[in-house]
Every structure is written in C-alpha cells, then in structure tokens.
Amino acid sequence: MNVYLYSLLALLGSFSSLSIAAVNIPLDSAVFARDREVGSTTNWKASTDSQVVWARCSYEVRSTGSVNGPLVPGFSDVYQTNNPGIGVRFRATSWDAASVQRTLPFDVSGIGASCSPNADVGKNMRATAQLVIVGPVSSGTITTFPAANVTYRDKKTRGVMDIKISTVPTIKASTCDVGGNIDVKMPDIGLNRLTEVGSNAGRTPFNIGMNCDPSISVHMVITDAQNPGNIGNVLTLSSDSEATGVGYQILRENSPINFGPSSSIAGALNQFKVVSSTGSTGGRYIIPFSIQYQRTASSRPGTGTANANAVFTMSYQ
Numbered sequence: 001m002n003v004y005l006y007s008l009l010a011l012l013g014s015f016s017s018l019s020i021a022a023v024n025i026p027l028d029s030a031v032f033a034r035d036r037e038v039g040s041t042t043n044w045k046a047s048t049d050s051q052v053v054w055a056r057c058s059y060e061v062r063s064t065g066s067v068n069g070p071l072v073p074g075f076s077d078v079y080q081t082n083n084p085g086i087g088v089r090f091r092a093t094s095w096d097a098a099s100v101q102r103t104l105p106f107d108v109s110g111i112g113a114s115c116s117p118n119a120d121v122g123k124n125m126r127a128t129a130q131l132v133i134v135g136p137v138s139s140g141t142i143t144t145f146p147a148a149n150v151t152y153r154d155k156k157t158r159g160v161m162d163i164k165i166s167t168v169p170t171i172k173a174s175t176c177d178v179g180g181n182i183d184v185k186m187p188d189i190g191l192n193r194l195t196e197v198g199s200n201a202g203r204t205p206f207n208i209g210m211n212c213d214p215s216i217s218v219h220m221v222i223t224d225a226q227n228p229g230n231i232g233n234v235l236t237l238s239s240d241s242e243a244t245g246v247g248y249q250i251l252r253e254n255s256p257i258n259f260g261p262s263s264s265i266a267g268a269l270n271q272f273k274v275v276s277s278t279g280s281t282g283g284r285y286i287i288p289f290s291i292q293y294q295r296t297a298s299s300r301p302g303t304g305t306a307n308a309n310a311v312f313t314m315s316y317q
Contacts, residue, residue: 018157018158018160019054020159020160020162021049021051021052021159021160021161021162022161022162022163023049023125023126023127023161023163024047024049024164024165024166025045025046025047025048025127025128025163025164025165025166026048026165026166026167027042027045027088027131027142027167027169028042028045028167028169029169029171029172030169030170030171030172031171031172031174031213031214032086032133032137032171032172032173032174033137033173033215033216033217033316033317034138034173034174034175034264034316035136035137035219035265035266035315035316035317036133036266036317037133037266037267037317038133038134038135038266039133040132040133041089041130041131041132042130042131044091044128044130045128045129045130046126046127046128047126047127047128047163048166050124051126051159051161052122052123052125052159053095053122053125053152053158053159053161054120054121054122054158054159055095055120055121055152055154055158056118056120056121056154057111057114057115057117057118057120057121058111058117058118059154059155060109060110060154061096061109061110061111061112061152061154061158062107062108062152062153062154063094063095063096063106063107063108063109063110063150063151064106064107064150064151064153065092065094065102065104065105065106065107066105066148066149066150066151067079067090067104067105067146067147067148068147068149069145069147070146072087072132072134074134075087075132075134077089077103077104077105078132078134079145079146080146081142081145081146082142083137083138083140083142083171084134084135084138085134085137085138085173086132086133086134086137086171087131087133087134088130088132088165089103089129089130089132090103090104090127090129090148090163091103091104091129092104092125092127092128092161092163093123093124093125093127094106094110094150095110095112095123095152096108096109096110096111096112097110097112098112098113098123098124098125101126101127101128104150125150125152125159125161127148127150127163129163129165131169131171136173136264137171137173138171139170139171139172139173140171141169141170141171142168142169142170142171143168145164145165147162147163148162149163150163172213174212174215174216174316175212175216175314175316176210176211176212176213176314176316177210177211177212178209178210178314179209182206182208184204184206184291185204186202186204186248186291186293187202187204189201189293191300191301191303194246194293194294194295194301196295197295197296197298198295199294199295200249200292200293200294201292202292202293203251203290203291203292204291204292205288205289205290206288206289206291207288208274208286208287209286210284210285210287210314211282211283211284211285212278212282212284212316213278213282213316214278214279214280214282215279215280215282216275216277216278216316216317217273217275217276217278217316217317218273218274218275218278218285218314218316218317219272219273219274219314219315219316219317220271220272220273220274220287220312220313220314220315221259221260221261221263221264221269221270221271221272221312221313221315222250222257222259222260222270222310222311222312222313223259223261223262223310223311223313224236224310225238225308225309225310225311226238226239226308226309228261228262230259231258231259231260231269231270232258232259233250233256233257233259234247234248234249234296235248235249235250235259235308236308237306237307237308238307238308240305240307241304241305241306241307241308242302242303242304242305242306243302243303243305243306244297244301245295245296245297245299245301245302246293246295246296246301246306247293247294247296247308248291248292248294248306248308249292249293249294250289250290250310251289251290251292252274252289254290257270257272258270259310263315264313264314264315264316265315266315266317268313268315274287293306
C-alpha cells in the first residue's frame with residue numbers, strides 16, 4: 001500500500017475588510033421668516049455616530065462623496081427636499097483630511113496621516129448637514145431627503161459611509177397677520193391751497209396694524225394700483241375720479257415713499273423696512289403713515305372727486 005503525504009501551507013495575514021455603516025443626522029425643526037434671503041441656512045448639525053474605515057498607511061485612498069438627488073437650480077451643492085423652499089447641504093470627512101469636512105459632492109485622493117509602512121490604520125469618518133433657504137418658505141414637515149454617501153477606496157473598496165437624515169423636521173414660515181383693507185378719508189380742499197406744481201395740502205395720518213410672529217424683520221413695498229409700473233412718489237388717480245392735475249403722496253416718517261412692484265422678494269425695488277425685529281415674542285405693531293394731495297399739472301387742476309388705490313406687499317425677512 002502506498003501512502004501519500006500532502007503538506008498544507010497555511011498563509012496567515014491581516015488585511016482589513018470592507019466596512020459599511022450608516023451615520024445618522026438628526027436635523028432640528030426650524031423657524032424661518034417666509035421671505036428670508038435665499039442662501040440663508042441653519043447651523044450645521046453633526047451625525048450622532050461615525051464610520052470607522054481601515055486602510056494601509058502606504059496606500060493612497062480615494063474618497064468620493066456623492067448625493068443621489070436633484071440639485072436646486074442655481075446651486076452646486078444644495079439638493080431638493082419635498083419643501084420647494086428648503087434644500088439640504090451635506091458635508092463629510094475624507095481620508096486625506098479626517099479632521100475637517102468637505103461639502104458633497106467631492107472626489108479627492110491622499111494618504112493622510114503618516115504611520116508605519118504596510119500597517120493598517122483606522123479613521124473615524126463623520127458627516128453633518130444643514131438646511132438652506134432656496135425660495136419662499138412654506139410651513140410643513142420635510143419627509144423626503146436625498147440619499148448621500150462617501151466611498152473610501154485604495155486598491156479595493158475599504159468603506160462605504162451612508163449618510164441619512166434621521167428626523168422629520170418641521171418648518172414654520174413666520175409672517176404677520178394684517179387685517180383687511182384700509183380706507184383713508186381725505187379732507188376736501190380748495191384749489192387755492194395747491195398754488196403750483198409740486199405743492200402739497202391736506203396731509204392726513206393713517207396706520208397699518210399687524211400681528212407678527214417672533215424673530216423677523218418686516219419690509220414693505222407700496223404699489224400704484226392704477227399704474228403698477230410707477231416707481232415715482234405720486235399716486236395716480238383712479239379712472240372714476242373727476243379731478244385732474246393732482247395726485248397723492250404717501251409718506252413714511254415725513255418723507256414721500258417711492259412706489260415699486262408688488263413683490264415680497266427681499267430687496268425688491270423701493271422696498272423699505274417697517275420693523276427692524278419683532279424680537280423673541282413678536283406681537284402687535286402699528287406702522288404710522290400719512291397721505292397728502294400734490295399738484296401735478298402746470299395748468300389749473302380740474303375740480304371734483306379724487307380717488308386712488310395703492311397695494312402694500314409685506315416681506316418677512
């Protein structure tokens with residue numbers, strides 16, 4: 001009988017395996033002024049956990065961060081949510097600079113911290129996220145966020161960090177409640193009080209009252225309802241007026257207001273501030289104005305009724 005002996009060569013070594021983990025970011029609910037400037041953000045919110053990735057020190061590691069979702073038009077790093085006025089931005093650590101975070105998307109390579117050649121080293125990878133205003137804010141909950149991840153590779157894939165928003169943040173759009181139309185009864189005046197072009201008479205005070213949410217500043221644009229393209233400071237008489245050669249000026253702090261478009265966008269033409277800040281409690285605010293006649297024609301004005309309409313648009317920033 002022949003006996004055959006086989007030798008078994010055991011190859012023992014250590015090489016770190018693929019790690020896959022999710023890091024969770026608990027984004028907080030937020031209160032935004034409805035018309036706050038596009039690009040405004042919440043503070044960065046950090047993940048509650050981290051992903052440990054191992055690789056060989058002598059190997060260059062490529063870190064690729066990506067977001068699986070549509071970009072907000074006009075932004076290179078802000079992605080859409082189900083709230084059309086709110087986007088999300090992500091940051092995460094790359095292998096070459098684990099002590100800082102880069103904004104996604106990114107694709108970078110580097111060896112990072114030095115250590116013994118051919119030794120394995122592990123690094124903690126983390127992520128953060130923030131909400132970004134990308135348009136007019138509407139109240140509601142954000143239930144849909146894009147998926148994001150970072151992949152770390154040397155000669156093979158070493159780790160995948162999935163980034164997830166672990167909460168359903170509620171968004172409140174702060175505004176003011178303005179009650180109804182405002183009718184201003186102007187006094188009857190004689191033409192002898194309007195002696196020349198640009199002369200004024202009959203100044204009459206009126207107020208705009210409003211109840212406001214906390215922590216917003218309030219701006220306003222007044223629009224000439226008869227002539228919306230009017231950017232001067234004399235309000236056009238409506239078509240049912242009998243008088244001619246006169247108009248109205250609306251004044252704030254004794255200065256005539258220039259009219260502008262009916263727009264709540266921050267920085268709209270001839271927009272002006274009426275409340276610097278509603279503070280931490282908000283409440284009731286009374287905004288004083290006045291209105292006066294102004295003669296607009298060099299020829300003698302025509303007598304009769306003088307009616308006009310203006311529209312005021314609030315912007316909450």
